[in-house]
Every structure is written in C-alpha cells, then in structure tokens.
Amino acid sequence: MDFKSLPQLLDHFKEEKTCIEYYENIRWAGKPVCPHCDAEHPYVTTRGYKCSNNECYKKFTVKVGTIFENSKISLRTWFAAIWRCTNHKKGISSVQLSLDLGITQKTAWFVLHRVREMLKDKSPRMLGEYGMVEADEAYIGQREQTKHYSKRRSDENPSLRNDGSPYVEKKVIVGIIERNGKVVLKHVPNATKKNMVALIEKHVPKGAKIYTDESKVYKSLKKHYTHETVKHALSIYVAGDVHTNTIENFWSVLKRGLVGVYHQVSEKHLERYLDEFSARFNTRDITTSDRFQNFLKESESYLSHKRLIGVK
Known part of the structure; x- marks a missing residue:
C-alpha cells in the first residue's frame, strides 16, 4: 500500500469494491460500527450494512457520516482528488481538477471543499513547548x-x-x-x-x-x-x-x-483554504502514501452543499 504516485494509486483501486474494502479497513479496522447510534456487529446487506440495534435498525454504508456521504462519485475518483489536493504544494484549482478527473467544475469545487473539511486540524496542539x-x-x-x-x-x-x-x-x-x-x-x-x-x-x-x-x-x-x-x-x-x-x-x-x-x-471560504495549506505544511515530513492514509482516517466530517454555501 506504499503508493508513490497517482498512477500507482489508480492501478491498485481499479474497482469500487477494492476502494470500499480499503476504506472500511481505514475507518473501522474490520469492525463496522453504525454511524447513527454507534452500535457494533451490524447485519451485512447486499449494499452495505443494517444496524443490529432494534431502536435504530437503519441501513448504512461506510460512506455515511464522512466527506463521501450522498456522493454519486466513485471512491476511486475521490481518492484521486484527495491525492492531488494534498500533494500539490500550492493546491489545485477546481477547473484543473475537473479536467483531470473528467467531472464538472461545479462538482470538482464541491469535492475540494469537502476535502478541506477533512483537512481541518481536529486536535491542534500547543506550539513552542520544545522550540x-x-x-x-x-x-x-x-x-x-x-x-x-x-x-x-x-x-x-x-x-x-x-x-x-x-x-x-x-x-x-x-x-x-x-x-x-x-x-x-x-x-x-x-x-x-x-x-x-x-x-x-x-x-x-x-x-x-x-x-x-x-x-x-x-x-x-x-x-x-x-x-x-x-x-x-x-x-x-x-x-x-x-x-x-x-x-x-x-x-x-x-x-x-x-x-x-x-x-x-472569497472571505466566506478563506478559512477552508487556510486549513488546506496548513494541513499540507504540517504533514510535509511524512511520505505521500502515509499522508493519504492519515487524512482518510480524519474523513468523518460530513459537509452538505447547503451548509457550504450558507443556505439554511
């Protein structure tokens, strides 16, 4: 799993099933948990899982509660977007990403903002304790x-x-x-x-x-x-x-x-861009493959289009 380039990443994740299995291992480590009520040991269905808690009993997949929720884009395309966004030192525009991945500019813009939601520092530490x-x-x-x-x-x-x-x-x-x-x-x-x-x-x-x-x-x-x-x-x-x-x-x-x-x-989204630049800088000393996997572990951050554009 030590991917050194985007072609290596895409060669490995040729099928959606491979992407789902990989992401399930990243998120759950082989022990699926209901994102609605945190119940363990869900039932396996043809499309994912069903909660075993009688009070919940909701169906879900590994995408629910993450940046991938309600997205019709394949995880393979998402992985490529994350790889490109987190490895370009100065970022990548939605126009360029749309051309690279074969999606619309509007979709690429939304994808990048969801990736930035994932890149937020969830537990910022104190600086200067040792320097x-x-x-x-x-x-x-x-x-x-x-x-x-x-x-x-x-x-x-x-x-x-x-x-x-x-x-x-x-x-x-x-x-x-x-x-x-x-x-x-x-x-x-x-x-x-x-x-x-x-x-x-x-x-x-x-x-x-x-x-x-x-x-x-x-x-x-x-x-x-x-x-x-x-x-x-x-x-x-x-x-x-x-x-x-x-x-x-x-x-x-x-x-x-x-x-x-x-x-x-825009001033409205500037903080998200700052999250992107600081996340890349703060992970500059690890390999591109480790950076990709570490960011996926922090992907449990759902961002709806309405919340992004400020519509209640």
Whole structure:
C-alpha cells in the first residue's frame, strides 16, 4: 500500500469494491460500527450494512457520516482528488481538477471543499513547548496602486470606491509557526492587538520563546513570553536566532497558491483554504502514501452543499 504516485494509486483501486474494502479497513479496522447510534456487529446487506440495534435498525454504508456521504462519485475518483489536493504544494484549482478527473467544475469545487473539511486540524496542539515560535500577519488582496481607478479607495469617502461601491479591505491572516514544526493560521477581521495576541495565547504556552516584527500589537507579549523583535524598519532581518524568516517563507507559498492557482478566494471560504495549506505544511515530513492514509482516517466530517454555501 506504499503508493508513490497517482498512477500507482489508480492501478491498485481499479474497482469500487477494492476502494470500499480499503476504506472500511481505514475507518473501522474490520469492525463496522453504525454511524447513527454507534452500535457494533451490524447485519451485512447486499449494499452495505443494517444496524443490529432494534431502536435504530437503519441501513448504512461506510460512506455515511464522512466527506463521501450522498456522493454519486466513485471512491476511486475521490481518492484521486484527495491525492492531488494534498500533494500539490500550492493546491489545485477546481477547473484543473475537473479536467483531470473528467467531472464538472461545479462538482470538482464541491469535492475540494469537502476535502478541506477533512483537512481541518481536529486536535491542534500547543506550539513552542520544545522550540522557538514566530508570529506574523499577512494581507491577502490586490495592491492599491495596481487597481483600476474605479476600484481604488475614494478620497472623498474612504468607505467607498471611486465607482461608488463599498471599499473592500485586504484580508488579514495571522500565522504562528514553530521552527521545524507546525503552523497555525486564522483569518481575522483586522490586525488589532485583541485579534493577534488572542490567537498566540491560545496556541503558545506561557514562557515560550516567540519572535515577531516590531509591530506595536505584539508589545504585550513580554508579559507572558520571552519575546524579541526583528527590526525590519532598520533593514535588519536576522540577529542570531531572532528572525521571522520561517513564517515569511510560508507566506510566500500561501500567497503564490491563493493568487497563482486559485486567483481569487472569497472571505466566506478563506478559512477552508487556510486549513488546506496548513494541513499540507504540517504533514510535509511524512511520505505521500502515509499522508493519504492519515487524512482518510480524519474523513468523518460530513459537509452538505447547503451548509457550504450558507443556505439554511
């Protein structure tokens, strides 16, 4: 099962039966459990299973309660989508995925968002317990000087564009990264002390070493952390161990993915894209085959189309 490439993966999973048996072993390890009531020892049916609990007695398959639920796409296609999404360093667009897998762009878009639902970190750990941490913020959006005049901020009314429509500020992302470790990302409304420091206090234990730039929002970190700043304003980017180059390198990958691959990401779904990029980064040290299997173990996250687009 040590797949080293997509062709090897597809060669192994030629039949749907093989995919189902593989996924049942990943999810249940040979002991099927009813996803509705957690009852064990279900009856085997021609299409899956039937709960043995008389109060439940519902039919189900291994897909129920997972990202694959209510999907007419074969597991073979799903596996290929997961492989491609999790192994492309900067992601893959729904247009490209639809061409690669022979599905519609709309379907590929939904598939990718379900995969991102699977990639959410279910149990985020504290950063900096055994090393140094860097914190920084990134701004996603077009530069003001490169915008068309009609889309620039109005001088008369800063809340509007020159064409009269509401002005949209750049999206702010806070990032915390442990050197040689994991990254935590969060989209926040604005780069204030409340938003920035709150995330750090949530994911970094008190007393840890943390490095940032000279922004005023980080000044209060000295109360609980060993906090040092790098003087970017003085063109000083490294002073011994004090630098933010690790998080800056991560920002370059994130921005190239969001701009170069996805081109435009709505604020509504930005957090899901951040989950995707952080999941790939946090599993960079394991093999592609292990990454694929580990993510499948976290696939018990159902996402309906109505919930995705915000329809009640």
